[in-house]
Amino acid sequence: MNEMVQKPSKPGDERATRQRAAREAATTPGADRVRVNDPDRTMANILQVATAEFADKGLAGARIDEIAALTSTSKRMIYYYFGSKEGLYVAVLEEAYRRIRRIESELHLEDLAPEQALRTLVGFTVDYQLANPDFIRLVMNENMHRGEFISKSATIQELNIPVIHAVRDVYQRGVAAGAFRPDVDPVDLHMSISALCFFNEANRHTFGAIFKRSLDTPAATAQRRESIIEMIVRFLRP
Template identity: 75%
Template sequence: MNELVRTSPAHGPEPVTVPAPRRRVARDATAASAAERVRVNDPDRTMANILEVATSEFADKGLAGARIDEIAALTHTSKRMIYYYFGSKEGLYLAVLEEAYRRIRQIETSLRLEDMEPEAALRTLVGFTFDYQLGNPEFIRLVMNENMHRGEFIRRSATIQELNVPAINAVQAVYERGVAGGVFRSDMDPIDLHMSISALCFFNVSNSHTFSAIFKRSLDEPSALAQRRDSIIEMVVRFVRC
């Protein structure tokens, strides 16, 4: 609302309330209506937007700390709509976990490791794991939060179980080709190898702040990251070689 001043000879200036311009009100109503139509008519886009925002919220605050009201406000939706798509707060959290694992596994399948020599394939896989986890710290925080829940929600998800089968199969295929070619030692468990790769790359993100504070060494500088990446790749390859 705006105020204009009207002069009165007897009483001096008087404030006069003037309503907001009708054109602006109509424009705001039209924009709100258009946003609502997008949410109703494009559920895939709406769900993707909710998942993106919820990923940040759950990664930063955990399941207990994240608030559906905040997620609804940031996505310009409503609690009712979120519950319609995901059933509950726990349902949204599980959907976020599934999407996080789906994303990394989809990219892994595009590496075409089967077209490379075993050692080159292993180097590519380790380098990818390092780069992906470094570039997606929210994924690391989600995994850390889920470990706080002792894997309760991941155990509920058949989707996540299925998504990780190809990841282990890819490691196993590279390893077995290396063994058959006389390049890799023959006494290793592919799941243990996968665990070692994940652990080395995971630590670089999960413990970067504490490690830097204790040892007064920045892990964020490009040169330090490149050196650490090369070290991890070399450690894994030397461990697997004959």
Template identity: 75%
Template sequence: MNQTVHPAPKPARKRGRPAAVPADAADSGRTNDPERTMADILEVATAEFAAKGLAGARIDEIAALTRTSKRMIYYYFESKEGLYVHVLEAAYARIRRIESELHLENLEPERALRTLVAFTYDYQLANPDFIRLVMNENMHRGEYLARSTTIRRLNVPAIAAVEEVYRRGVASGAFRPDVDPVDLHMSISALCFFNVSNRHTFSLIFGRELDSPAAVAARRESIVEMIVRHVRR
């Protein structure tokens, strides 16, 4: 499934590195729109890393699918690992950007929490590549995530949004006052994440049809209700 991936900022160049665009970039006619070129590379690389992991993905394949070259990819991202970090940054930037557009501050606390949980469920279900990237990075014990200050910065507003909704709920008397906002965020993520990451094995083991519209809607409502009841006074 293709996703629109917003490009991360172009990395700073090492001192003394030539600023000239590679000859094959000029030949391809892509030098007029480097941002589009980077976005195309990131979109294809996202699918490749999600499907094959860091070890299995090949720069040659990414170059072929984007009609660019290895030289151009290295020009923009410096290395395979650098491209992988940029893919992670773009993936987190996209979900956090859309979260910010929910305008939870304009909703009463329980409605805001329901909206956030439902969004998380819907987004992760519709973007399995994001789940696979996170699973792959966990296999690396967060090694490449740790290299990015951008991702850590992106996740600060996510926790702040949960905390703001929860605090308003406590102040209004709707929520109990002994829930940690980070733990609440983890619980929301865990329920929605498992719904995608384990759906195939769970479906086979227990003989449940999880992909039908009715099953998707029922699971969505169940997760929303579990979270709301967890914090409700």
């Protein structure tokens, strides 16, 4: 049977209600239901496997059958948890953004002097994207969809508010201290940081092949990391 892409479920309350129902169903006796002992762990396992599948093959290429085969659940239960293939894809995007924003919140930038806070944030972004190529591929795939599915997720919109607040706080403290110039928009600054860090990972293979440079050595990685940090810091200096 050909796998069909079903209509995406609405993110938010509907998904939370469905997942609560799935947890209850997972422990309810029934001859035709797949039961698991730990629904939360099952959903986490599904999201982990689905992340790799969607990052590698995109929404169109990924198959629920393959995701089910690599997890401790069934195709039927995946649809029960997430509603549809597109619902699972949105959940994967949400988890990807939730993870990076959660770690960012643990940097405690407010405890650092403005320039050091900026260096810490940029360095973290370089390191995270280098260590998490699946995040890069998911974002690239979603851009191929012109942001269609991210725009449907109120969760992703909310998850990205704190990072703008953090960038704005660091920047405004730097302006007040005379360390940064006063005419930069915080969203534009966040975009500039993301652009440099994203390109560093997304284009390393093509850039390395075209210019005959090995960009994967520890020395090359450290040099590029420092260059990105310096570009952002010097961009903000008065």
